[in-house]
Amino acid sequence: MVAATTTGRRPDGLEKLDQELRRGVVVLAVLTQLREAQYGYSLRQALAANGMPIEEGTLYPLLRRLEGQGVLDSEWRIEDGPPRRYYRLNAAGAALLSALTISWRDLNAVMDRLIGEGA
Amino acid sequence: MDPMTLIESYVDDVARRLPRRLRADVALELRALLTEELAGRASEAGREPDEAMTLALLRGFGAPADVAARYRPGGFSIVQPQAAPGFALLCLGGLGLQWALTLPGVFLGAASANEAAVRLGSWWLTGGLGAFWWPGFLVTIAIIAGWITQRWPSHAEWAPRRVVDPDQVSRPLLSLGLAAWLVGAGIVLSLPWVAAHGPQPLARIFAFDPAFLRWKAIWLPPLWAGHFLLYAVVMRHGRWRPLTRRVGLGFTLAISLLCGWWATGPIFTAPTTDGLPRVALAIIAVGGLLGAVVGLWREQTRLGRAALHPAMM
Numbered sequence: 001m002v003a004a005t006t007t008g009r010r011p012d013g014l015e016k017l018d019q020e021l022r023r024g025v026v027v028l029a030v031l032t033q034l035r036e037a038q039y040g041y042s043l044r045q046a047l048a049a050n051g052m053p054i055e056e057g058t059l060y061p062l063l064r065r066l067e068g069q070g071v072l073d074s075e076w077r078i079e080d081g082p083p084r085r086y087y088r089l090n091a092a093g094a095a096l097l098s099a100l101t102i103s104w105r106d107l108n109a110v111m112d113r114l115i116g117e118g119a
Numbered sequence: 120m121d122p123m124t125l126i127e128s129y130v131d132d133v134a135r136r137l138p139r140r141l142r143a144d145v146a147l148e149l150r151a152l153l154t155e156e157l158a159g160r161a162s163e164a165g166r167e168p169d170e171a172m173t174l175a176l177l178r179g180f181g182a183p184a185d186v187a188a189r190y191r192p193g194g195f196s197i198v199q200p201q202a203a204p205g206f207a208l209l210c211l212g213g214l215g216l217q218w219a220l221t222l223p224g225v226f227l228g229a230a231s232a233n234e235a236a237v238r239l240g241s242w243w244l245t246g247g248l249g250a251f252w253w254p255g256f257l258v259t260i261a262i263i264a265g266w267i268t269q270r271w272p273s274h275a276e277w278a279p280r281r282v283v284d285p286d287q288v289s290r291p292l293l294s295l296g297l298a299a300w301l302v303g304a305g306i307v308l309s310l311p312w313v314a315a316h317g318p319q320p321l322a323r324i325f326a327f328d329p330a331f332l333r334w335k336a337i338w339l340p341p342l343w344a345g346h347f348l349l350y351a352v353v354m355r356h357g358r359w360r361p362l363t364r365r366v367g368l369g370f371t372l373a374i375s376l377l378c379g380w381w382a383t384g385p386i387f388t389a390p391t392t393d394g395l396p397r398v399a400l401a402i403i404a405v406g407g408l409l410g411a412v413v414g415l416w417r418e419q420t421r422l423g424r425a426a427l428h429p430a431m432m
Binding site for chain 1: 145147148149151152154155156159179180181185186189190
């Protein structure tokens with residue numbers, strides 16, 4: 001995803017722009033991983049393992065906001081460790097995931113076309 | 120410091136910035152998550168968590184105020200970013216204006232440096248600090264406006280402003296204005312005669328200075344006549360044209376200068392009668408000159424626009 005110049009040096013501001021690009025898909029990325037119940041730390045690990053690292057300071061509040069928006073359900077569970085709050089998509093969340101997936105695929109196709117034209 | 124104490128302190132700092140109903144729940148979750156994060160880092164590093172590792176985790180997580188803001192649902196802005204420069208100018212401009220009006224008096228009436236210092240201290244506790252009512256008032260209004268906008272957002276569609284042709288004149292209104300001007304000019308021009316033939320003590324009170332009538336007043340009738348004629352021409356055309364606009368600016372400038380000249384010397388022989396009209400004339404002169412400057416500037420920008428859109432001329 002990160003391009004380099006012919007001299008190997010990253011262009012000025014690339015990191016910030018790259019972060020902005022990723023920020024736009026954070027919600028979709030999180031929703032994809034919450035078809036099954038996950039708690040914050042395990043979700044972050046799962047995303048990172050799939051090449052989508054998200055800062056903890058961004059991810060944990062986001063889960064709360066998504067819950068507040070009515071697309072996630074949550075519950076406290078005590079299993080093999082300390083109490084953990086597990087999040088999972090509810091019906092509204094599943095509908096949102098479907099809609100965002102369609103939008104993402106459309107956008108991806110458009111961007112592929114645009115990038116292909118310029119390449 | 121013990122890692123758990125650090126985490127506890129951090130969680131407290133975040134939680135106290137949250138709405139009361141969220142605090143306990145978010146604190147419990149955040150504490151658990153940070154503890155797991157720290158355990159994960161320690162495991163990767165192959166050593167027990169210590170103070171440095173904990174601080175690095177917490178600092179990377181973000182300042183407590185920022186983290187609390189991420190947990191909060193979106194609030195409302197008191198001043199929108201695009202309005203911030205204008206708002207700041209209004210606040211500071213009003214503050215500066217009040218100080219400019221009250222501060223010179225502190226030094227003008229002081230007999231010595233010591234007295235000036237005492238008066239300055241007194242001013243700061245009254246007019247100086249008191250001027251802050253203005254920014255406070257503006258912020259209060261902005262809070263109310265921001266809350267109303269957030270509570271009842273406007274869904275009105277943008278509509279173009281009504282295009283007004285600034286050069287077009289309303290003939291009926293202009294003819295009324297010219298008639299009123301004639302009446303007013305008749306009254307003003309007959310004042311010397313009325314003052315000379317009026318009953319005492321009015322004749323004495325309103326007696327004109329002979330030098331004023333001989334050298335200064337005589338320029339008013341031709342200027343007014345010319346200006347009146349100009350408006351008659353504009354009424355005939357139904358609009359201002361480049362030439363009439365420029366001639367009009369010339370008349371405004373000339374009449375302003377005449378008023379300024381009048382204000383520099385006696386108009387009436389009685390000093391008590393003479394004061395107020397001269398102040399009024401000085402204000403008219405300044406206002407007229409400012410108007411002429413603005414008119415000239417508009418004429419220049421109009422020329423600039425006309426180069427791009429000739430139809431606007």
